[in-house]
Amino acid sequence: MEHKVKSNINTNANTIIEIKGLGKTYSGGQVALNDINLDIKEGEILALLGPNGAGKTTLISAVCGLINPTSGSVKVAGFDIRKDYRRTRELIGLVPQELTLGAFELVVNTVNLSRGLFGKKPDEQYIDSILEKLTLSDKKNAMVQQLSGGMKRRVLIAKALSHQPRILFLDEPTAGVDVELRKDMWALVEELRRDGVTIILTTHYIEEAEEIADRVGVINNGQLLLLEDKNTLMQKMGNKQLLIELKDPVSAIPESLANYRLGLSADGTKLSYEYDIKSERTGITGLLGDLNKAGLPFKDLVTSQSSLEDIFVELVGAQP
Amino acid sequence: MNIEAVKALYFSEMRRTRNTLMQSIASPVISTALYFVVFGSAIGSRIQSVDGVPYGLFIVPGLMMLSLLTQSISNASFGIFFPKFTGTIYEIMSAPISHFEIILGYVGAAATKSLIIGSIILITAAFFVELRIAHPFWMIAFFLLTCISFSLFGFIIGLWADNFEKLQLIPLLVITPLVFLGGSFYSVSMLPEFWQKVSLMNPVLYLISGFRWSFFEVSDVSVTTSLTMVVLFLVVCLAIVWWMFKTGYKIKP
Numbered sequence: 001m002e003h004k005v006k007s008n009i010n011t012n013a014n015t016i017i018e019i020k021g022l023g024k025t026y027s028g029g030q031v032a033l034n035d036i037n038l039d040i041k042e043g044e045i046l047a048l049l050g051p052n053g054a055g056k057t058t059l060i061s062a063v064c065g066l067i068n069p070t071s072g073s074v075k076v077a078g079f080d081i082r083k084d085y086r087r088t089r090e091l092i093g094l095v096p097q098e099l100t101l102g103a104f105e106l107v108v109n110t111v112n113l114s115r116g117l118f119g120k121k122p123d124e125q126y127i128d129s130i131l132e133k134l135t136l137s138d139k140k141n142a143m144v145q146q147l148s149g150g151m152k153r154r155v156l157i158a159k160a161l162s163h164q165p166r167i168l169f170l171d172e173p174t175a176g177v178d179v180e181l182r183k184d185m186w187a188l189v190e191e192l193r194r195d196g197v198t199i200i201l202t203t204h205y206i207e208e209a210e211e212i213a214d215r216v217g218v219i220n221n222g223q224l225l226l227l228e229d230k231n232t233l234m235q236k237m238g239n240k241q242l243l244i245e246l247k248d249p250v251s252a253i254p255e256s257l258a259n260y261r262l263g264l265s266a267d268g269t270k271l272s273y274e275y276d277i278k279s280e281r282t283g284i285t286g287l288l289g290d291l292n293k294a295g296l297p298f299k300d301l302v303t304s305q306s307s308l309e310d311i312f313v314e315l316v317g318a319q320p
Numbered sequence: 321m322n323i324e325a326v327k328a329l330y331f332s333e334m335r336r337t338r339n340t341l342m343q344s345i346a347s348p349v350i351s352t353a354l355y356f357v358v359f360g361s362a363i364g365s366r367i368q369s370v371d372g373v374p375y376g377l378f379i380v381p382g383l384m385m386l387s388l389l390t391q392s393i394s395n396a397s398f399g400i401f402f403p404k405f406t407g408t409i410y411e412i413m414s415a416p417i418s419h420f421e422i423i424l425g426y427v428g429a430a431a432t433k434s435l436i437i438g439s440i441i442l443i444t445a446a447f448f449v450e451l452r453i454a455h456p457f458w459m460i461a462f463f464l465l466t467c468i469s470f471s472l473f474g475f476i477i478g479l480w481a482d483n484f485e486k487l488q489l490i491p492l493l494v495i496t497p498l499v500f501l502g503g504s505f506y507s508v509s510m511l512p513e514f515w516q517k518v519s520l521m522n523p524v525l526y527l528i529s530g531f532r533w534s535f536f537e538v539s540d541v542s543v544t545t546s547l548t549m550v551v552l553f554l555v556v557c558l559a560i561v562w563w564m565f566k567t568g569y570k571i572k573p
Contacts, residue, residue: 065414066410067572101406112328117412
């Protein structure tokens with residue numbers, strides 16, 4: 001897919017979206033966003049994690065112009081989203097969370113409508129190439145209402161890509177989507193990343209964020225709790241666990257090992273040891289020596305790192 | 321100006337019309353024919369003439385107005401209500417398109433459809449009566465202004481309505497009575513003096529009167545008053561729709 005780099009990007013720095021002090025309070029008094037500050041770099045994939053109602057969609061809606069922020073400012077490619085809405089919006093493609101599509105339209109017509117709305121002249125060849133990438137070619141002249149949920153999701157992605165955006169928002173793109181589409185979609189995301197498209201996605205599938213994102217932001221109660229390079233984050237916050245499989249089961253942890261933070265599996269065959277990878281001494285060597293001294297031979301050793309999900313649960317759980 | 325967006329919206333709306341071609345065109349033709357049979361032939365044969373115009377001919381402008389008003393409102397209101405209802409309005413709100421361009425696309429399409437329907441009614445009428453149009457320029461001017469201003473009014477209703485009941489409410493409870501009582505099928509001068517005065521409070525009266533004048537040079541009120549009222553209505557509608565977009569009324573929280 002050819003994404004020509006637009007020449008009207010008014011910035012030398014590689015920040016493509018600059019969010020400053022963004023707040024949104026709905027008329028009922030509900031605070032959806034509270035002083036969000038976030039710089040999104042050009043070409044990166046940023047995953048926004050957060051429980052339902054955390055403010056992820058509100059944040060996306062504010063950048064795309066679907067809601068009026070109560071405070072703060074947003075700049076896209078150096079342009080203010082309110083004053084220069086034409087310039088900022090034409091750079092953005094949005095795949096909404098809900099399957100919102102007109103019922104009585106042909107697939108190709110609704111995709112062409114999107115392209116037109118974003119000010120681009122019709123381009124049959126390009127639209128055909130998108131439909132093909134999303135395996136929608138044979139549904140080109142089908143009525144939208146006749147499509148399955150997964151197919152509708154593909155149409156929404158085709159609509160968002162119809163005007164060759166430089167920034168793509170994917171709001172819960174894999175919610176209720178089958179394995180095949182998820183695979184196709186991540187392949188497409190990879191391809192877009194290669195073309196330099198900035199991608200911001202919200203997801204509940206933390207393993208996906210872990211796999212695909214460059215940076216991770218965690219939002220809860222309208223606040224950005226954390227924004228970090230994914231690898232740094234996992235290094236910084238991740239504890240590692242060493243799992244020791246014993247040759248013979250034990251009923252309790254011997255007293256000589258009481259100094260180590262150990263756990264024992266219910267069947268008494270596995271010991272687990274939590275250690276901090278940041279500290280200079282992990283204590284593993286000492287532990288293995290003491291295990292020998294205690295007369296506990298082991299069969300196998302496995303290490304595992306805490307996942308983004310653990311980090312996420314820990315962060316969100318710690319919030320009042 | 322985002323011309324591509326206006327074109328995309330306009331043609332998308334016109335496509336919707338094409339999909340319901342039978343309903344869009346057959347229905348005004350049939351209802352006009354019925355009006356001519358009932359009012360023109362059956363009742364009209366007992367009424368010699370109104371203001372010197374044969375009754376069958378006299379009702380042509382009123383009949384056109386009846387359809388133009390109801391069709392303009394229902395088309396334009398549904399056009400913008402449906403994306404709100406299905407949620408597809410997100411795309412329009414996030415597109416690099418100004419409020420004026422959105423209105424141009426939607427109201428332009430609704431007004432075009434009304435123009436087509438009005439023309440069909442006029443052609444159908446030509447089969448029943450011998451048409452004459454005294455001031456073609458003013459006839460077209462009133463025709464156009466009515467289509468545009470009432471499509472705009474329908475657009476406002478579509479933005480305001482948050483359910484199907486509200487969408488039907490104003491056309492059924494307000495517009496239809498106003499059109500019938502605005503002299504579609506009679507001259508206001510046929511009413512007792514008191515009701516003549518009451519009728520003057522009906523804005524649709526001015527519309528029908530002016531339109532009828534362009535056909536037969538007979539009118540209930542002066543043509544300048546008619547024209548002023550139509551333009552005033554258009555300006556009021558524009559002001560309301562401008563305010564709605566400005567405040568994000570029911571479309572942008």
